[in-house]
Amino acid sequence: MKGNPASLQRLYSAILLLLVWIALASVFPPHIVPGPVVVLENVWENVTAQGAFSSQGAFFHIYKTVLRVVLGLVFAMIWGTAIGVVMGVSARGEKFFDGWVMVGLTIPAIVYGMVTLMWFGLNDFAAVMAIGVTAFPSVCINIWHGVKDIDMQLVDMAKVFQLQRGEIVRKVILPQIVPFILAATRYALGISWKICTTVELIGMSSGVGFMLNYWFGLFSMPQVFAWTFTFMVVLFLIEFGIIKPVERHLLAWRPAVHV
Amino acid sequence: MSAGKIAIRELVKVFRSPAGGEVRAIDGLSFGVPEGAFVSVLGPSGCGKSTLLNIMAGLDRPTSGEIQIDGRAITDQDRPRIGFVFQQPRLLPWRTIEGNLWLPLERTGNRAAGRAVIERYVELVGLRGFERYYPGQISGGMQQRVAIARALIMEPEILLMDEPFSNLDEMTARKMRAELIRIWQKTGKTIIFVTHDISEAIFLSTRVILTTRRPARIYRDLSIDLPVPRRYDDDRLFEIEKEVMRDFLQYMEDTEGAPPPEMGRPGGAGGEVLLGGY
Numbered sequence: 370m371k372g373n374p375a376s377l378q379r380l381y382s383a384i385l386l387l388l389v390w391i392a393l394a395s396v397f398p399p400h401i402v403p404g405p406v407v408v409l410e411n412v413w414e415n416v417t418a419q420g421a422f423s424s425q426g427a428f429f430h431i432y433k434t435v436l437r438v439v440l441g442l443v444f445a446m447i448w449g450t451a452i453g454v455v456m457g458v459s460a461r462g463e464k465f466f467d468g469w470v471m472v473g474l475t476i477p478a479i480v481y482g483m484v485t486l487m488w489f490g491l492n493d494f495a496a497v498m499a500i501g502v503t504a505f506p507s508v509c510i511n512i513w514h515g516v517k518d519i520d521m522q523l524v525d526m527a528k529v530f531q532l533q534r535g536e537i538v539r540k541v542i543l544p545q546i547v548p549f550i551l552a553a554t555r556y557a558l559g560i561s562w563k564i565c566t567t568v569e570l571i572g573m574s575s576g577v578g579f580m581l582n583y584w585f586g587l588f589s590m591p592q593v594f595a596w597t598f599t600f601m602v603v604l605f606l607i608e609f610g611i612i613k614p615v616e617r618h619l620l621a622w623r624p625a626v627h628v
Numbered sequence: 629m630s631a632g633k634i635a636i637r638e639l640v641k642v643f644r645s646p647a648g649g650e651v652r653a654i655d656g657l658s659f660g661v662p663e664g665a666f667v668s669v670l671g672p673s674g675c676g677k678s679t680l681l682n683i684m685a686g687l688d689r690p691t692s693g694e695i696q697i698d699g700r701a702i703t704d705q706d707r708p709r710i711g712f713v714f715q716q717p718r719l720l721p722w723r724t725i726e727g728n729l730w731l732p733l734e735r736t737g738n739r740a741a742g743r744a745v746i747e748r749y750v751e752l753v754g755l756r757g758f759e760r761y762y763p764g765q766i767s768g769g770m771q772q773r774v775a776i777a778r779a780l781i782m783e784p785e786i787l788l789m790d791e792p793f794s795n796l797d798e799m800t801a802r803k804m805r806a807e808l809i810r811i812w813q814k815t816g817k818t819i820i821f822v823t824h825d826i827s828e829a830i831f832l833s834t835r836v837i838l839t840t841r842r843p844a845r846i847y848r849d850l851s852i853d854l855p856v857p858r859r860y861d862d863d864r865l866f867e868i869e870k871e872v873m874r875d876f877l878q879y880m881e882d883t884e885g886a887p888p889p890e891m892g893r894p895g896g897a898g899g900e901v902l903l904g905g906y
């Protein structure tokens with residue numbers, strides 16, 4: 370798979386998006402659709418301001434959001450994987466948990482946010498729990514399917530070739546679940562950002578969601594755009610800086626999908 | 629009183645079918661295999677041949693009866709070194725060809741020796757140059773050859789092969805058969821070789837066991853007392869083949885459409901009414 374055509378495609382689509390944005394911004398006034406220049410100016414101001422790294426500075430808010438998301442994600446991955454594995458290997462476990470998972474999936478995320486904030490107070494722990502509980506069911510479902518999907522014929526093969534239990538888990542079972550773990554991580558990450566900003570908006574005094582709410586209160590459209598943009602940059606960094614490379618490394622054996 | 633390398637006694641295997649009924653795959657199969665024999669098992673599709681190999685490899689338990697290897701029952705702890713070429717290649721898709729061949733060798737731990745052995749077997753199955761390919765990047769026949777190399781590479785005492793050459797073109801298959809015979813003659817392995825192909829069975833083996841339709845019992849057990857390696861154009865082979873083929877096709881024809889015993893329930897008048905057209 371040559372990188373060229375794909376990244377070219379990406380460049381085209383980014384340019385198109387930018388053009389649409391510029392076009393809209395030239396039609397509407399800045400308090401409705403601020404243009405790229407205005408937004409970037411605001412971002413620049415935020416991140417270069419005196420005390421950008423201090424508490425209440427831009428980087429502090431970004432750091433807070435990232436921290437909450439990561440901790441919540443870790444919580445969801447650990448529990449989701451544990452319960453998902455139980456559901457995958459045992460029919461009893463499956464019957465026991467699948468109702469919970471379905472209910473967990475249908476309850477609106479905001480409810481988890483409200484409940485944890487009311488239970489634990491307006492603190493980071495509550496935010497992390499809200500994120501963890503929200504992301505848990507989708508992690509669980511992915512891992513559950515991954516475990517059910519394990520090719521037992523390969524496990525039999527490994528038994529014949531006299532691999533020990535531990536070796537079978539490491540060399541035959543785990544590699545089969547890795548794609549599901551990656552999918553679960555990416556999906557859970559998407560959910561986590563959204564619920565994190567929501568919780569920050571309703572109950573926190575720091576984080577990107579808090580800043581969005583702050584500028585919303587002041588009716589500053591350029592700053593709302595600026596923070597959204599900042600947020601997207603962080604997401605891109607995580608996607609292309611961490612998830613994609615890890616994925617490429619772990620799934621190198623997969624034939625490239627051409628759609 | 630050695631019963632030979634492998635002794636199969638009154639083997640019965642009954643599966644639970646998805647519908648909840650029972651499928652009798654093997655019904656009281658008994659035979660012994662002396663050390664160093666090359667036995668082909670030949671039978672209609674779905675009669676229980678793969679099931680037999682699975683039980684031999686310790687992957688499945690018989691419903692009753694037993695299989696002994698070297699006079700001992702197969703247990704989880706202590707099983708003889710068995711090489712198994714499955715009906716499907718069963719390669720690890722995330723490992724290269726080389727990586728797949730490492731799988732049975734990794735526990736021995738000797739990298740340098742392992743590398744040399746792998747190189748030899750890659751050469752043997754004609755896959756030189758494909759060592760770094762993933763299974764998804766090579767053809768089905770090539771995958772099957774990797775699986776054959778993997779089974780041979782661990783120097784098994786017993787080699788179980790489930791239609792290993794059925795995916796190969798005739799030229800490649802002939803080459804692989806010649807190699808198999810060469811390895812067998814050199815190492816004296818005991819080989820159980822499942823196939824659909826009567827001429828292949830007769831060409832390769834010292835003994836051919838033909839099984840009935842499911843549930844598998846022995847239909848015919850014949851020794852092929854011809855020197856090895858054999859030639860494809862040997863008239864004696866051809867004579868045996870003709871006779872066996874005629875006989876077996878007749879058997880297949882006679883039993884065509886006959887329901888397997890477990891489907892005709894005792895006293896189940898329902899089926900007969902329909903057939904009799906009362």
Ligand SMILES: Nc1ncnc2c1ncn2[C@@H]1O[C@H](COP(=O)(O)OP(=O)(O)OP(=O)(O)O)[C@@H](O)[C@H]1O
Nearest residue numbers: 643644645651653672673674675676677678679680
């Ligand atoms: N795990 C299982 N559960 C239920 N039935 C099974 C199972 N494995 C095999 N069977 C049944 O047992 C019978 C024998 O299967 P087996 O795979 O041994 O046949 P085979 O002789 O190898 O056939 P083929 O030549 O087509 O490979 C089949 O009717 C199959 O449906």
Ligand SMILES: [Mg+2]
Nearest residue numbers: 677678715790
């Ligand atoms: Mg079979």
